[in-house]
Amino acid sequence: MPHNLLMQTNVVNSIRYFVNTVCSFGLLTIAFLFSTPSQGFAQAWVAPSHSGSLSLEFQWIDNTGHRVNDGNLDLKYPGKSDTSAIYIDIDYAFTNRFSAEIGLPYVFAKYIGPGPTPDPFLPVDNCFCWHSGLQDFGMIVRYNLIGEIGGSFQLTPSVSVGTPSRNYAFQGEAVVGANLDEVAAAIDVGTRLDAISPRLAIEARYSYAFVEKVLDISHNRSNIRTEVAFRLTRTTALRGLASWQITHGGLRVPDDINMDNGSQHDRLLRDDYFRAGMGISYDLPHLEMYATYIAFVSGTNTHAGRAFSTGVSWPFNL
Numbered sequence: 175m176p177h178n179l180l181m182q183t184n185v186v187n188s189i190r191y192f193v194n195t196v197c198s199f200g201l202l203t204i205a206f207l208f209s210t211p212s213q214g215f216a217q218a219w220v221a222p223s224h225s226g227s228l229s230l231e232f233q234w235i236d237n238t239g240h241r242v243n244d245g246n247l248d249l250k251y252p253g254k255s256d257t258s259a260i261y262i263d264i265d266y267a268f269t270n271r272f273s274a275e276i277g278l279p280y281v282f283a284k285y286i287g288p289g290p291t292p293d294p295f296l297p298v299d300n301c302f303c304w305h306s307g308l309q310d311f312g313m314i315v316r317y318n319l320i321g322e323i324g325g326s327f328q329l330t331p332s333v334s335v336g337t338p339s340r341n342y343a344f345q346g347e348a349v350v351g352a353n354l355d356e357v358a359a360a361i362d363v364g365t366r367l368d369a370i371s372p373r374l375a376i377e378a379r380y381s382y383a384f385v386e387k388v389l390d391i392s393h394n395r396s397n398i399r400t401e402v403a404f405r406l407t408r409t410t411a412l413r414g415l416a417s418w419q420i421t422h423g424g425l426r427v428p429d430d431i432n433m434d435n436g437s438q439h440d441r442l443l444r445d446d447y448f449r450a451g452m453g454i455s456y457d458l459p460h461l462e463m464y465a466t467y468i469a470f471v472s473g474t475n476t477h478a479g480r481a482f483s484t485g486v487s488w489p490f491n492l
Contacts, residue, residue, distance in 0.1 A: 218328040218364030218377050220273050220318045224492050226266035227462075231485030233259045237347075238470075238479040243426040243444075245474050251292050253299075255347040258282040259309070261485070266492075271318040278339060281350035282306040291347055292436075298346040308339040309351045316362075326366040334358045334381075344441050352441035358383035373405040388438050393424035395445070413453040415468065421445050427475050447473030451481075462487040 221227070235257040240248040263277025283306070285291070285299035298305055314334035321328035337355050344353040360381030367374040379399040387393075398418045405411045424444035425431060431439050451468035465484040470477070 217316070218318075218321075218330045218362040218379075220271060220316055220323075220328075220330060221265070221267040222323050223267055223270045225489065226264065226273075226492070227487045227489045229261070229263050229265070229485055229487040231261040231483055233261065233481060233483040235259075235481045236479045237477040239477070240427070241447075241473050241476050241478055243429055243474050245472065247478065248427070251289065253285060253287055253289060253291055253347060255283065255285045257284075263312075270323050272316070274313065274315045276311075276313045278311055279309045280306065281309045283348040283350055285347040296346040298343060298348045303348075305348050305350070307342055307350050309342070310336045310338050312336045326368055328362070328364045330362045330364075332360045332362065334360065345437060346440065349440070354386040354388070354441060356383050356385045371404075375403045377401045377403070388442055389435055391423060391425070391435070391442055393421055393442055393444070395419055395421045409457045411455050413455070413466075414450075415453060415466065416448070416450045417468075418448050419446060419473075421475075424475070443475045445473075445476045447471075447476045449473075460489065462489070 237255045237257065239252055239254060242248050259279045259281045261277055261279045263275055265273060265275040267273040282304055284304045285302060287302060291299050312334065313336075314332055316330050316332040318328060318330045321330075335355075335357050338351070338353045342351065342353055343349050344351065358381045360379060362377065362379045364375065364377035366372060367376060377400070379397075381397045383395050383397070385394050396419070400416050402414045403411050404413075421444045425435060425439055425442045426444050427439070435442065448471045449468050450471050451466060453464060453466035455462060455464040463484075463486050465482070467480070467482050469480045
């Protein structure tokens with residue numbers, strides 16, 4: 175056997191061994207985490223039975239300022255921050271209709287100013303340095319109610335759960351998360367628009383999240399996400415994305431902030447927004463690569479900014 179071909183074979187075998195090992199661990203973990211939350215998106219199209227994917231994604235978020243309750247930028251505290259994350263998750267289809275996904279992100283955050291944040295100016299921010307750590311365990315389970323593998327129409331409900339991996343800090347700008355439990359119910363609908371073009375598809379998702387209360391303040395939220403995909407070639411697809419969030423309850427800035435809730439405002443905001451963007455994906459025989467850009471369009475009590483994600487996904491069969 176030629177030396178280069180031997181090296182490629184050894185690499186492929188090593189990857190297969192790694193994937194099988196991780197998946198075996200993941201399946202055991204699913205039994206333990208079956209009723210715990212997820213930050214991942216569900217999808218209308220479920221993979222064929224006994225197939226799955228191992229995904230690695232990098233995300234960078236540029237928070238360019240804060241939008242207060244009237245939708246304008248907060249000029250008193252114009253501070254900006256950067257957040258990056260590495261996501262690893264495993265998705266597996268137990269049947270042609272039922273699948274589950276588990277994941278855990280590692281997050282980096284840095285406050286870049288200018289100026290201080292609202293009092294107190296915490297050490298996590300006033301050092302203007304990077305902080306990092308594991309964020310929340312996530313899991314999502316999906317069941318396809320309507321549709322067949324490869325069919326043109328799919329309807330798939332899902333339940334996701336998310337719980338902090340540790341008791342991390344949540345106050346300030348340069349933190350890795352809100353340190354809260356949540357459970358969300360969602361429904362995904364997807365269809366190929368064969369009447370227009372078999373290359374065109376549209377998917378929509380609605381979810382309602384039950385978020386852990388703080389100071390007995392409810393801040394559950396609704397999320398709507400739409401995606402239009404057009405397959406340029408057999409291996410390349412373009413996607414247009416839009417997402418809305420409505421928080422049911424929470425605190426408005428600066429109207430509702432006071433001495434009693436000020437220390438908790440970072441995770442209790444009435445965060446409402448509309449964001450839009452686009453993505454591209456490229457399929458290889460045993461690998462999918464993708465990239466997505468999302469930008470802030472409008473919102474209140476939220477961050478303005480943009481996010482860029484890129485990742486790879488390895489399919490497998492057990």
